[in-house]
Amino acid sequence: MATISLTFFGKRLKNPVMNASGTLGYSNEIESLWGVETLGAYVTKGLSLRPHHGNPTPRVWDERSGMINSIGLQNVGIERFFDEHFPFFQKKRTPVIVNFFGFTEEEYLDCARRIKPDRLIVALEMNLSCPNIKAGGISFGKDPQTVYEIVKKVKGITPIPVLAKLTPEVKNIVDIARAAYEAGIDGLTLINTMPAAIVDIKRKRVPIKGGFSGPALKPIALRAVYECSKAVPVPIIGVGGIMDADDAVSFLMAGASAVQVGSATFVDPYAIPKIIEGIGRYADKNGCRNLHEIIGITHE
Numbered sequence: 001m002a003t004i005s006l007t008f009f010g011k012r013l014k015n016p017v018m019n020a021s022g023t024l025g026y027s028n029e030i031e032s033l034w035g036v037e038t039l040g041a042y043v044t045k046g047l048s049l050r051p052h053h054g055n056p057t058p059r060v061w062d063e064r065s066g067m068i069n070s071i072g073l074q075n076v077g078i079e080r081f082f083d084e085h086f087p088f089f090q091k092k093r094t095p096v097i098v099n100f101f102g103f104t105e106e107e108y109l110d111c112a113r114r115i116k117p118d119r120l121i122v123a124l125e126m127n128l129s130c131p132n133i134k135a136g137g138i139s140f141g142k143d144p145q146t147v148y149e150i151v152k153k154v155k156g157i158t159p160i161p162v163l164a165k166l167t168p169e170v171k172n173i174v175d176i177a178r179a180a181y182e183a184g185i186d187g188l189t190l191i192n193t194m195p196a197a198i199v200d201i202k203r204k205r206v207p208i209k210g211g212f213s214g215p216a217l218k219p220i221a222l223r224a225v226y227e228c229s230k231a232v233p234v235p236i237i238g239v240g241g242i243m244d245a246d247d248a249v250s251f252l253m254a255g256a257s258a259v260q261v262g263s264a265t266f267v268d269p270y271a272i273p274k275i276i277e278g279i280g281r282y283a284d285k286n287g288c289r290n291l292h293e294i295i296g297i298t299h300e
C-alpha cells in the first residue's frame with residue numbers, strides 16, 4: 001500500500017489534501033458529514049486583525065464552468081478565531097494553516113504578529129489578493145516590488161513558516177513568485193480566484209462581480225504551478241478547479257507538494273474525502289510507494 005503522508009515544514013500531514021481558504025467555514029461546519037481530521041491540514045477562512053462585514057448579497061453565483069464569489073473577506077477577526085475555533089482543532093489534533101490578510105501593510109504585520117506558534121500550526125498563508133487601500137485599492141500581489149517588501153516584513157516578525165497565496169491576475173506569475181522567494185518566502189499557494197462578472201439580461205444588471213473559481217480555473221492554476229515550481233525551490237500548494245482525484249494528481253505531477261479543494265465542495269460536500277481516497281488508489285494502481293514518486297514528475 002502506498003503512503004500518501006508527507007512532511008510539510010517539519011510537520012507530518014496524513015495526506016496532501018487541504019480545503020481551500022474560505023470554502024469550509026471556520027472549524028466544525030462540515031462535521032455532520034465528515035471530520036476535519038480527514039484532511040492533511042485545515043486552512044482557515046481569511047482572517048484579519050479586526051472583524052470585517054464583507055459584501056452585500058448575492059455573495060455566490062453558480063456559473064457554467066465554475067462559480068463566482070463576492071464574500072468580501074467577511075470574517076470574525078483573528079482574536080475571535082483563536083478564542084472560539086482553534087480549541088476545536090486542538091481537540092481534533094488537526095494541523096492548521098492560518099490564512100490571513102490586511103487592507104494595509106501594517107494590518108498584515110499586526111495580524112501575523114498575533115498568531116503565536118503552536119505545534120498544530122503548519123504555516124501562515126498570506127492572501128496577497130487583498131486590495132491595498134493606501135495604494136488606490138490595487139491588490140498587494142500584483143507588483144513584484146510590493147510583494148517583495150511585504151513578504152520580507154512578515155518574514156521578519158514571525159517564526160512560523162509563511163506561504164504566499166498569489167493572484168493569477170498578473171502579467172507573469174513567475175516574476176511574483178521570484179519576488180516572494182527573494183524576500184524569504186517558505187512556500188507558495190497557487191492560485192487565488194480570477195476577477196469575473198455576471199450580466200442578468202432580463203434585469204439588464206450586473207448582479208455580482210467577484211472571484212471566479214472552479215473547473216475553468218484548473219488549466220490556469222496548473223500552468224502557474226508548473227512554471228513556478230521550476231523557477232523557485234520552495235514547496236507549492238496547488239489550488240484551482242480540483243474536482244476529483246485525477247485533477248489532484250495532475251497538480252502533484254506539475255510540481256505541487258499538496259493541493260487545496262474549494263469549489264468542488266459546493267458541488268459535492270464529500271469531494272474532499274473522495275479525492276483523498278482516490279489519490280491513494282491512484283498511487284497503489286500505479287505502483288507508487290509514496291508521493292515523491294508523483295510530485296513534479298511531469299515534463300513537456
Ligand SMILES: Cc1cc2nc3c(=O)[nH]c(=O)nc-3n(C[C@H](O)[C@H](O)[C@H](O)COP(=O)(O)O)c2cc1C
Nearest residue numbers: 020021022046069127192213214240241261262263
Ligand atoms: C466562497 C469562497 C470564499 C473564498 N474565500 C477566500 C479567502 O477568505 N481567502 C483566500 O485566500 N481565498 C479565498 N477563496 C479562494 C479559494 O481559497 C481558492 O483559491 C479558489 O476558490 C480556487 O480554488 P477552487 O477552484 O478549488 O475553488 C475563496 C473562494 C470561494 C469560492
